[in-house]
Amino acid sequence: MSITAIGVLGILALLAAIVARVPIGVALALTGFLGYAAADGWSKALKMLGSVPYDLASAYSLSVVPLFLLMGAVASRGIMAQELFDAANAIFSGFRGALANATTGACALFGGICGSSIADAATFSKVAIPEMRRHGYDASFAGGTVASAGTLAILIPPSVLTALYAIVAEQSLPKLYAAAFIPGVILAALYVVTVVVVAHARPDWVPRVAAMPLAQRLHAVRGMWKLALLFFIAVCGIYLGWFSPTEAAAVASFTAIVIAIATRSMGGRGLLDAFMETVYATATVFFIVVGAFIFSRFIVLTQFPTGVVTWVQHHHFSPLFVVLLVMLLYVSLGTFLDEVSTILITVPVTLPLITSIGYDGIWFGIFVTVMCTIGLISPPTGMTVFVIQAQNPDIPVGNIYLGTLPFLAADFVLVALLVAFPGIALWMPRVLGM
Amino acid sequence: MVKLCGWLASAFLAAMMLLTVADVLLRAAFNRPLRGTYDLVELLLCATFFVALPAVFLRDDHIVVDSIDRYFPRAVPWLRRLAGVIALIMLALMVWQGSIAARDTWSFGDVTSDLSLPKILFWIPLLFGLAGGAVAALAVALRIRSPK
Secondary structure, X not given: OOHHHHHHHHXXXXXXXXXXXXXXXXXXXXXXXXXXXXXXXXXXXXXHHHHHHXXXXXXXXXHHHHHHHHXXXXXXXXXXXXXHXXXXXXXXXXXXXXXXXXXXXXXXXXXXXXXOXXXXXHHHHHHHHHHHHHOOOOHHHHHHHHHXXXXXXXXXXXXXXXXXXXXXXXXXXXXXXXXXXXXXXXXXXXXHHHHHHHHXXXXXXXXXXXXXXXXXXXXXXXXXXXXXXXXXXXXHHHHOOOOOHHHHHHHHHHHHHHHHHHOOOOOHHHHHHHHHHHHHHHHHHHHHHHHHHHHHHHHHHHOHHHHXXXXXXXXXXXXXXXXXXXXXXXXXXXXXXXXXXXXXXXXXXXXXXXXXXXXXXXXXXXXXXXXXXXXXXXXOOXXXXXXXXXXXXXXXXXXXXXXXXXXXXXXXXXXHHHHHOOHHHHHHHHHOOO | OHHHXXXXXHHHXXXXXXHHHHHHHHHHHHOOOOOOHHHHHHHHHXXXXXXXXXXXHHOOOOOOOOHHHHOOHHHHHHHHHHHHXXXXXXXXXXXXXXXXXXXXXXXXXXXXXXXXXXXXXXXXXXXHHHHHHHHHHHHHHHOOOOOO
């Protein structure tokens, strides 16, 4: 059997194991190990298996993951999310669709802080959906808005997913965070436009809510200073070169704890819970990273990525066609796979392909993240949709998917913009001199 | 057991955060950063992850694609057990091979570049976590569960 055939079989075996309910980290380790043994013998495969976990022990850059997760766990425990939603609502107040747009804005900023779309959607499902429904919003649209706006978390810096991409793709994390900013803002703006369009097309879904008095609005806007401060430390601190990503994450999570305790919105019990939640989540993600490292050793050994690049060059496909194929891959993976696994499994193959047709590794990091935001709301397993449904059992899951459809269109607009104007992602790192 | 792993790992994470914050503050205020923060953060990160790993198995926190549940609900308990056995085998192999590598590290007396910490310190939580994970996977595999 040729080595390429072993590579292809390995990938098929991985998919089979994942569908057969083997945990993704275990499935990656199993197929990576067996494939490596088939290609290079048992003794080398065993040696590889013993050494890969140690790679994680010397991966300083991974330390941003638990620290940013901790900041999110602390921020989502206090009343910061509620205050942020009230502030965003005060800003948009008076417009038709104000509550939906407040949700988008609040999810964008809070998503920056918490870095996980599931946590973002879960938080605002509690805060925003009851408020929207109380004011007569259509339940499907309210659910769809939070499910979609929650996906902004993985794109807007500092995102944990971006940190994992930086590690598998061997790209600079500060550069990626700089590159993600403008696309993140554009996507949030596109969601706002989507709400406005829906409000005009279906006014019965999005009732007008009376504007708040100015004094009350000004008061509410002040409530967002905590999250704004955290965002400033975590993001601007990295942009301005004050901190490395790990330092920014440590200082920001420490600040979040100090704020939460000083404002009495979290006690000792809550702090311990936040820590416990963080370490479990970290271990869950890192175990997939261990599996992905094992699997990628095997994939590199089979030279499958080079094979794909040669095949594409041989057929003289146009770059646009290759990008469309890659998009298709991510859309189909997004229907059943979570975003962390998607990135860890595919990037060793797709990145060499994309760079071979002239795109940049930083650009691809943003592109692939936007594709993951689509995967998060794609049926049958849209993770953020499930989160909304779990907390609002009376809204049927199909209706929430319907509610996300207008936002899905916005996602594809951003993808098209990124492909047509790569500068959207690449301009900011250049200006910051990274 | 789950909580014990969680508490220990939390303590390591808290130490990692406080150490980094102290390093940043000392650098900013007195231009005297702590020596060896890098080495210690790596060690604490390693400890955080591996010490928490058995808890992930016991809590069944793993990310699993469960689309199959709708079509073959009766197969689910068996597939869970199969997955537990596979996890047990993979982790046991990692512990076996890892302990060989750890023994080499020990006998060569490898140290980190900055603080000259013995590298065996990294292997202790690592092997603990993998072995604990293997035991936890076995426990999950033996536990008889009805499908939800």
